[in-house]
Amino acid sequence: MKIAILGAGISGMALARFLEQGGVSRDSLHLFEAGSVAGGLCHSKTVDGFTYDVAGGHILFSKDAEAMQWMKDEAGGDDAFVTCDRNTKIRFDDKWVHYPFENGIGDLPKQANFECLKGYVDAWHQRQLTGSPAPKDFASWIRWRFGDGIAEHFMDPYNEKIWKRPLEKITSDWVAGRVPDAPIEDILKAAIGVRTEGYTHQAIFYYPKTGGFQGITDGLAATLGDRVRLNTPVTNVRKKGDRWIVNDEEFDVVVNTISLTYMPDLIEGMPADVAKAMRELEYNGLVTYLIALDRAEHPNLSWIYLPQKSQGPANRVTYMSNYSPGNAPEGKTSFLIEITTPGGQPFPGLDLEEDVIQGLETAGLLKRNEILFTDRSQVNHAYVVFDHEYHRRRDLALGWMTEQGLHPLGRFGRFEYDNSDQCVIKARAKAAEMLPDLLG
Numbered sequence: 001m002k003i004a005i006l007g008a009g010i011s012g013m014a015l016a017r018f019l020e021q022g023g024v025s026r027d028s029l030h031l032f033e034a035g036s037v038a039g040g041l042c043h044s045k046t047v048d049g050f051t052y053d054v055a056g057g058h059i060l061f062s063k064d065a066e067a068m069q070w071m072k073d074e075a076g077g078d079d080a081f082v083t084c085d086r087n088t089k090i091r092f093d094d095k096w097v098h099y100p101f102e103n104g105i106g107d108l109p110k111q112a113n114f115e116c117l118k119g120y121v122d123a124w125h126q127r128q129l130t131g132s133p134a135p136k137d138f139a140s141w142i143r144w145r146f147g148d149g150i151a152e153h154f155m156d157p158y159n160e161k162i163w164k165r166p167l168e169k170i171t172s173d174w175v176a177g178r179v180p181d182a183p184i185e186d187i188l189k190a191a192i193g194v195r196t197e198g199y200t201h202q203a204i205f206y207y208p209k210t211g212g213f214q215g216i217t218d219g220l221a222a223t224l225g226d227r228v229r230l231n232t233p234v235t236n237v238r239k240k241g242d243r244w245i246v247n248d249e250e251f252d253v254v255v256n257t258i259s260l261t262y263m264p265d266l267i268e269g270m271p272a273d274v275a276k277a278m279r280e281l282e283y284n285g286l287v288t289y290l291i292a293l294d295r296a297e298h299p300n301l302s303w304i305y306l307p308q309k310s311q312g313p314a315n316r317v318t319y320m321s322n323y324s325p326g327n328a329p330e331g332k333t334s335f336l337i338e339i340t341t342p343g344g345q346p347f348p349g350l351d352l353e354e355d356v357i358q359g360l361e362t363a364g365l366l367k368r369n370e371i372l373f374t375d376r377s378q379v380n381h382a383y384v385v386f387d388h389e390y391h392r393r394r395d396l397a398l399g400w401m402t403e404q405g406l407h408p409l410g411r412f413g414r415f416e417y418d419n420s421d422q423c424v425i426k427a428r429a430k431a432a433e434m435l436p437d438l439l440g
Contacts, residue, residue, distance in 0.1 A: 001024075001025075001028045001252050001253070001438060002028055002030065002250070002251045002252050002253075003019070003024070003028050003029055003030065003251065003252065003253045003254075003255070003438070004030050004032065004244065004246045004249075004251040004253070004254045004255070005029065005030065005031045005032070005254075005255045005257065006032050006234050006237075006246070006254065006255065006256045006257060006258050006413075007031075007032065007033065007040065007256070007257035007258045007410065007413070008031045008032070008033035008035075008038040008039070008040070008221070008228045008230075009038070009039060009040020009041060009042065009217070009257055009410060009423075010039070010040060010041070010042050010216070010217055010220070010410075010420050010423050010424065010427075011040075011257045011409050011410030011411070011413065011423040011424075011426070011427050012031055012033075012040075012255070012257040012409070012410065012427075013031065013038060013217060013220040013221060013224060013228070014220065014423065014424045014427035014428070015255060015409060015427040015430055015431055016029045016031055016220075016224055016227065017074065017220060017223065017224065018427055018428050018430075018431035018432075019431050019434065019435065019438070022431055022432075022435045022439075023435065023439055024435070024438055024439070026224075026227060028438075029224070029227045030227065030229065030249075030251070031224065031227055031228045031229060032229055032232050032233070032234050032246065032247070033228055033229060033230050033231075033232060034231070034232065034233035034234070035230065035231070036230055036231055037214075037221075037230070038217055038218075038220070038221040038228050038230065039214045039217035039218070039221070040217070040257075040410075041055040041379065041382070041411065041420075042055070042058060042213050042214055042216060042217045042420060043055065043214055043217075044211060044212025044213055044214035044215075045212070045290070045375070045377060046211075046212070047290060047292075047373075047375045048292070048329075048373070049328065049329040049332075050290055050292045050320075050321075050327065050328050050329070050332070050334050050375075051210075051211065051212040051320070051326065051327045051328075052212065052288070052290040052320050052327070052334065052336045052375070052377075053212050053213045053214070053288075053318075053320075053336065054288055054377035054379060055286060055288070055379045055382055056286060056288060056316070056318075056336070056338045056382065057303050057316065057318030057320065057323075057336050057338070058213035058420060059084070059086075059202075059205040059206070059207060059213075059302075059323075060072070060081070060205060060206040060207060060213075060216070060420070060421070061202050061204070061205040061206070061421070062421035062425075064421065064425055067421050067424050067425045067428065068206075068421060070424065070428075071216055071420070071421065071424055072206065074216065074219045074220050074223065075208060075215050075216045075218070075219030075220075076215075076219060080208060080209055080210075080215065080219075081206040081207060081208055081209060082206065082207050082208075082209055082323065082324045082325075083204060083206055084204070084205050084206065084207055084302065084322075084323060085203070085204060085302075086202050086203050086204065086205055086302050087300055087301050087302050088301070088302050088303055088304065088305075089104075089301060089304045089305075090104065090154065090304065090305045090307065091304055091305070091306055091307075091308075091311060091363050091364075091365070092107075092108060092112075092153070092154075092307070092308070093109075093308070094364055095107060095108070095109070098190075098195070099198070099305070100182065100198040101150060101153075101154045101155070102116070102120065102146065102150055102182050102186075102187055102190065102198070103182055103186060103187075103190050103196045103197065103198045104190060105117060105120075105150075105187065105190050105191050106190045106191050106192060106193045106194075108153070112149070112153055113191055114149075115148070115149035115152070115153070116147070116149035116150045116153060116191075117149070117187065117188075117191040118147070118149060119146065119147025119148040119149030119150060119151070120146060120147045120149065120150060120184070120187050121147070121184070121187075121188075122147050122148075123143065123144060123145065123146060123147035124147075124184050126144075127144070132144065134172055135172060136171055136172060136388075137167070137168045137169075137170065137171060137172065137388075138159070138167045138168070138170040138171060138172050138175070138386075139156075139166070139167035139168045139170075140168075140172075141172035141175065142155045142156065142159070142167070145179075145181075153307075154307050157307045157308060157309065158305060158306075158307035158315065161306075161307070161313070161315040161340070162284075162315050162340050162383075163284065163340070163385065164284060164340055164341065164342045165342070165385070165387075169387055169388065170385065170386055170387060171386045171387065171388055171390065173386050173390070173391075174384075174386045174417055178417070182196070182198050186198070205302075207323040207324050208324065208326075209324050209325075209326050210324070210326040211326070212327065213420075216420070232247075234246060234247060234258060234266055235247055235266070236248070236266060236268060237254065237263075237266050237267045237268070237406075238267070238268035238269065239268075239269070239404060239405075242405070244406075253407070253434070253438070254406055254407065255407040255408075255409055255430070256401070256406060256407065256408050256409065256413050257408075257409050257410035257412075257413040258412070258413060259283075259381045259412035259413070259415075260278045260281055260394075260397050260408070260412065260413065260414075260415055261278055261279055261281055261283070261343075261344075261381070261412075263278055263397075264278050264279055267406075270400070271400065273396065274396055274397060274400040277392070277393040277394075277396040277397050278393070278397045280389065280393055281384075281390070281393050281394065281397070281415055282343060282384075282385035282387045282389075282390070283343035283344075283381050283382070283383060283384055283385050283412070283415075284340045284341060284342060284343050284382055284383040284385055285340070285341040285342070285343050285345075285347065285378065285379055285380050285381065285382055286338060286339070286340055286341065286378070286379040286382035286383070287338075287339045287341060287347060287348060287352065287376065287377070287378050287379075288336060288337060288338055288339075288376070288377045288378075288379070289335075289336070289337040289339075289353065289356060289374050289375065289376055289377075290320070290334060290335070290336060290337075290374060290375040290376075290377075291334060291335040291336075291337060291357075291360075291366070291371060291374050292328070292332065292334050292371070292372040292373050292374070292375075293332060293333045293334055293335065293366065293370045293371060293372060294332065294370050294371075294372050295332070295333045295366075295370050296331050296332075296333070297333065298319045298321060298322050298333045299319075300322070301319045301322065302318070302319060302322065302323075303316055303317065303318040303319060304316070304317050304319075304365075306359070306363060308363075310359070310362050310363075311359045311360070311362060311363040312355050312356050312357075312358055312359015312360060312362065312363070313339045313348075313352065313355050313356060313359065314337045314338060314339050314356050314359060314360070315338060315339070315340065316337075316338045317335055317336070317337055317338075317360070317365065318335065318336040318338075319333075319335065320334045320335060320336040321333040321334045332372070335360075335365070335366070337356055337360075339352065339356065340382065340383065343380075343381065343385065347378050353374060353376065357371070381412050383417070384411065384412070384415050384416065384417045386417075390415075394414075394415050397415075398414065407430065407434070409426065409427060409430055410423060410426075411423060414426075
């Protein structure tokens with residue numbers, strides 16, 4: 001039995017490990033990886049002793065304790081990780097606002113506090129009176145759920161920075177479990193200064209002591225060894241009877257974690273409507289900057305959000321050196337800056353860096369003379385975009401793949417907005433589904 005896994009990111013390698021742990025021979029596993037290093041979106045980079053995660057600030061947390069412990073064990077066990085208390089803020093003019101925003105409105109100036117509270121109560125009251133269902137488009141959903149004040153002061157400007165599209169063109173499907181759903185009692189308390197908490201499952205998170213978040217995928221890759229074929233891009237995939245040909249090599253089973261948007265150029269004989277649906281799936285790319293600082297100590301912050309235009313193009317800043325002492329040389333600190341870009345379009349030019357630094361100065365996060373150096377990375381596929389054609393296109397794409405017996409997996413292999421722990425959980429489920437057939 002020969003099994004081809006296309007892509008050696010966290011989904012592909014986790015599947016391989018679960019299959020092996022379930023009894024599949026290691027020799028049966030063949031992972032194709034275009035890059036020189038495995039890890040995909042979990043890739044990290046070290047420059048002059050400063051380490052950062054190139055696809056944005058990652059943390060290890062999960063509501064599934066078993067999956068989280070498995071990830072730790074694959075990367076050296078508990079001793080290989082730092083335990084961190086989450087301290088996340090929103091920068092609003094010159095103030096720090098508690099996160100999530102609706103739990104922090106008491107930190108706002110009085111007029112903004114009033115506008116956000118009134119809008120939230122009005123929206124809540126309107127839902128109680130009418131029982132109106134959640135709107136389908138994200139712009140309307142924001143006002144339905146949070147009201148005009150929070151929409152205008154935070155949700156609209158912040159999400160426009162992230163999605164790079166009018167919010168009316170995005171559906172509200174993705175928000176469940178990602179946008180905090182605070183009860184009105186918490187908002188009333190927050191408005192008068194009684195601290196309330198949201199997203200408590202993230203209150204404690206873990207991070208590798210060395211190597212950045214890639215420490216997790218490095219552990220998987222080290223265990224899999226030569227089963228991961230580095231520098232081996234997939235160039236063609238075609239079906240031959242009930243078997244598959246990948247790069248002119250025959251396999252019994254193929255699992256794909258490569259972005260669906262690339263698959264029409266790789267799979268022979270794909271119907272035109274399926275190919276069109278795959279190509280038109282929408283996504284965002286990402287530009288990240290490491291900013292190495294001649295600063296001995298950061299404030300006790302994990303990451304922060306920048307919703308305002310005056311704060312520049314960045315939407316999130318991770319206090320990267322706070323995650324682990326291994327992320328910066330002793331006596332130095334670092335930021336990780338994230339800027340999303342519309343998928344499939346050219347990345348911004350070199351002037352983006354100056355815009356970023358100016359915005360951070362305006363936000364009061366750094367002084368220019370603290371900067372030792374910067375490093376830039378780009379990620380083609382970073383975030384799934386849930387436009388109004390998302391479900392039709394995705395259903396057509398995945399339905400055809402299933403009919404062909406081609407297994408899709410991973411954030412972009414299935415076009416699902418999954419964190420790393422969810423990728424592991426779904427790889428575990430996929431292994432459980434496949435094992436009975438593989439083991440006969």
